[in-house]
Amino acid sequence: MQALYSAPKTLLRTPSHYCPGCGHGIAHRLLAEIIDEWGIRGKTIGLAPVGCSVLAYNYLDIDMCEAAHGRPPAIATGIKRVHPDNIVFTYQGDGDLAAIGMAEIVHTASRAENITVIFINNAVYGMTNGQLAPTTLLNQKTTTTPEGRDPLAHGYPIRICELLATLEGASFLARTSLSSPKNISQTKEALKKGFKTQIEKKGFSLIEVLSPCPVYWRMSPVESLKFIEEKMTQTFPLGVFKDWEKTVSAPGGQATEV
Amino acid sequence: MKSSTNKKHLLMGNEAAAEAAILAGCRHYYGYPITPQNELINHMAIRMPQVGGTFLQAESEIAAIYMAYGGAAAGARVMTSSSGPGISLMQEGISYLAGSELPCVIVNVQRGGPGLGDISPSQADYFQAVKGGGHGDYHNIVLAPASVQEIADLVYDAFDLADRYRNPVMLLGDAQLGQMMEPVEFRKTPRTHQTVKRWALTGAEGRARNIVKSFYPVKGELEVFNIRLQRKYRAVEQEEVRYEEVNTQGAEIILVAYGTCARICKEAIRRASGTGLQIGLLRPITLWPFPKEPLRRLAKKARAFCVVEMSAGQMVEDVRLAVLDRCPIHFYGRMGGGVPSSREILKKVLNILAPEGTLELEIPEIPTELGKGLYFSTIP
Numbered sequence: 001m002q003a004l005y006s007a008p009k010t011l012l013r014t015p016s017h018y019c020p021g022c023g024h025g026i027a028h029r030l031l032a033e034i035i036d037e038w039g040i041r042g043k044t045i046g047l048a049p050v051g052c053s054v055l056a057y058n059y060l061d062i063d064m065c066e067a068a069h070g071r072p073p074a075i076a077t078g079i080k081r082v083h084p085d086n087i088v089f090t091y092q093g094d095g096d097l098a099a100i101g102m103a104e105i106v107h108t109a110s111r112a113e114n115i116t117v118i119f120i121n122n123a124v125y126g127m128t129n130g131q132l133a134p135t136t137l138l139n140q141k142t143t144t145t146p147e148g149r150d151p152l153a154h155g156y157p158i159r160i161c162e163l164l165a166t167l168e169g170a171s172f173l174a175r176t177s178l179s180s181p182k183n184i185s186q187t188k189e190a191l192k193k194g195f196k197t198q199i200e201k202k203g204f205s206l207i208e209v210l211s212p213c214p215v216y217w218r219m220s221p222v223e224s225l226k227f228i229e230e231k232m233t234q235t236f237p238l239g240v241f242k243d244w245e246k247t248v249s250a251p252g253g254q255a256t257e258v
Numbered sequence: 259m260k261s262s263t264n265k266k267h268l269l270m271g272n273e274a275a276a277e278a279a280i281l282a283g284c285r286h287y288y289g290y291p292i293t294p295q296n297e298l299i300n301h302m303a304i305r306m307p308q309v310g311g312t313f314l315q316a317e318s319e320i321a322a323i324y325m326a327y328g329g330a331a332a333g334a335r336v337m338t339s340s341s342g343p344g345i346s347l348m349q350e351g352i353s354y355l356a357g358s359e360l361p362c363v364i365v366n367v368q369r370g371g372p373g374l375g376d377i378s379p380s381q382a383d384y385f386q387a388v389k390g391g392g393h394g395d396y397h398n399i400v401l402a403p404a405s406v407q408e409i410a411d412l413v414y415d416a417f418d419l420a421d422r423y424r425n426p427v428m429l430l431g432d433a434q435l436g437q438m439m440e441p442v443e444f445r446k447t448p449r450t451h452q453t454v455k456r457w458a459l460t461g462a463e464g465r466a467r468n469i470v471k472s473f474y475p476v477k478g479e480l481e482v483f484n485i486r487l488q489r490k491y492r493a494v495e496q497e498e499v500r501y502e503e504v505n506t507q508g509a510e511i512i513l514v515a516y517g518t519c520a521r522i523c524k525e526a527i528r529r530a531s532g533t534g535l536q537i538g539l540l541r542p543i544t545l546w547p548f549p550k551e552p553l554r555r556l557a558k559k560a561r562a563f564c565v566v567e568m569s570a571g572q573m574v575e576d577v578r579l580a581v582l583d584r585c586p587i588h589f590y591g592r593m594g595g596g597v598p599s600s601r602e603i604l605k606k607v608l609n610i611l612a613p614e615g616t617l618e619l620e621i622p623e624i625p626t627e628l629g630k631g632l633y634f635s636t637i638p
Contacts, residue, residue: 041462041463042461042462042463043461043463045459045460045461048471054473055473055475057471061467062462062467063459063461063468063469064459064467064470064471065331065459065471066469066470066471066472068324068350068351071320071327074316074320074321074324074327074328075327075328075331077314077321077325077328078286078288078324078325078326078327078328078330078332079328079329079331079332079459080328081312081325081329082286082312082328082332082333082334083332083459083461086461087461103317103320104317104320104321107316107321
């Protein structure tokens with residue numbers, strides 16, 4: 001009998017360290033599926049960040065490199081310059097990419113570095129007990145904003161796709177989510193587009209993925225998916241912000257559907 | 259400029275460092291502008307494209323060290339360079355290089371500190387270089403050239419050492435050595451082939467995957483890894499100590515100095531010849547591993563040591579640890595961009611031999627600021 005659907009080979013069969021309802025497992029699987037479908041295991045090199053997904057290399061059967069907090073884009077640059085024909089991606093959370101690693105991500109994008117960035121935005125620091133992240137929503141409660149994020153005290157959420165869209169070096173920028181099967185499938189399409197951008201040497205690509213963190217949002221997994229759809233997408237609208245194949249959509253951050 | 263010829267070139271220390279790296283097969287250089295190492299980054303910007311290499315000016319020293327980290331993880335010979343403040347920013351990355359056992363060459367053209375300090379010669383980054391500098395138990399291999407020729411020779415060797423031990427190697431120069439011009443010959447064979455590195459990230463085509471990491475979350479694994487690192491460091495201490503001895507046979511006073519200070523000490527020894535003063539010099543070429551054994555041997559015969567540094571006394575601590583109480587140890591240091599003169603060093607030597615000023619010597623005056631140095635002695 002022919003199997004119609006099975007676990008991707010690149011996804012290692014190992015117990016997960018992620019919390020129940022976390023989105024990382026889904027994102028890892030999507031990556032593994034694409035690597036299998038495109039047969040690119042032998043030429044893909046991944047960068048794991050500091051944060052919950054520091055152990056991403058436990059799950060993906062490819063060459064991988066750990067990075068210091070916020071530095072994956074710089075390390076990916078060094079790897080890509082040695083192996084320009086390999087596929088190099090970073091996998092980063094919101095604290096890693098949008099707080100401590102802001103300089104690295106902005107300059108890597110502005111250099112049109114031919115790498116793909118998978119940016120998991122769950123609006124909190126998950127690994128360290130759910131502190132305020134640059135992408136924490138206004139009024140959202142975290143362990144370091146127990147009364148909710150107050151813009152006068154803690155500033156406003158940072159929209160990475162919109163910010164990077166101002167840079168000529170960025171070729172493909174999209175924001176997707178893991179909140180429903182439809183959105184998961186669109187996330188996979190966006191990831192493929194990111195890798196395609198790199199394979200065709202079109203420059204920098206980043207896919208921002210809105211991802212649930214039920215434990216530090218103090219919600220059930222189902223509630224956290226609703227939170228993404230009803231609350232997070234208000235601040236972080238889904239869509240494509242830059243696409244080298246089309247003339248780009250959105251002046252002023254008005255996104256089009258993926 | 260063709261680096262492989264046996265011709266003499268007149269080059270600045272910073273340029274010689276860049277040229278020697280290319281000779282050693284380095285094709286990936288990442289840097290960030292900072293004085294007094296700018297000629298190195300400028301030279302690389304011209305030369306790397308000529309040899310088919312990568313030159314990239316990073317957005318910060320932090321990014322530069324991690325670009326170098328990426329290149330090293332990908333199996334290439336990589337170099338970065340900076341000076342005091344920039345090297346401080348790189349410390350996190352250097353700790354990660356040591357923790358991930360990645361070979362990388364880092365040039366520190368030392369300037370005065372702390373803080374922004376100034377851009378004059380200094381040796382005050384010694385502790386940072388030889389004691390680790392970043393977090394965790396690790397060592398850089400630290401090489402201390404004393405001439406432009408030696409910069410060229412040691413930068414070349416630094417790449418071999420880095421690959422052999424999978425460890426960061428720091429070349430510890432200073433503004434004087436980086437900025438001065440001297441004739442230099444590139445005597446070593448140009449490296450065209452990269453060393454095969456089975457652990458490197460190349461894409462796992464037809465093999466099990468490689469992971470470059472320094473995170474050991476399972477209890478006990480990190481200690482096992484640290485024990486292995488320490489074994490490696492003991493092997494480096496066994497195999498790689500380098501030093502130079504000048505006039506130590508029968509010397510009453512042994513000067514201990516590296517880099518620029520060692521050159522000035524050599525001048526002091528020359529000026530003292532024929533005066534009856536018996537002065538020798540032990541010049542560490544590797545600051546880590548430190549030449550403890552030769553110092554212990556000299557301690558049996560010498561009347562005293564005098565450590566000369568452009569710092570408030572950093573290497574003197576390693577001399578003390580090597581010699582213990584076998585011999586008195588004196589120190590003469592200039593700070594904040596001050597460079598000792600040979601006359602100052604000779605005055606200090608006379609002071610050690612005859613504290614009451616009973617010994618007089620004719621030393622011709624040379625224009626220098628005197629009396630600014632920091633003196634101290636430890637006499638068991």
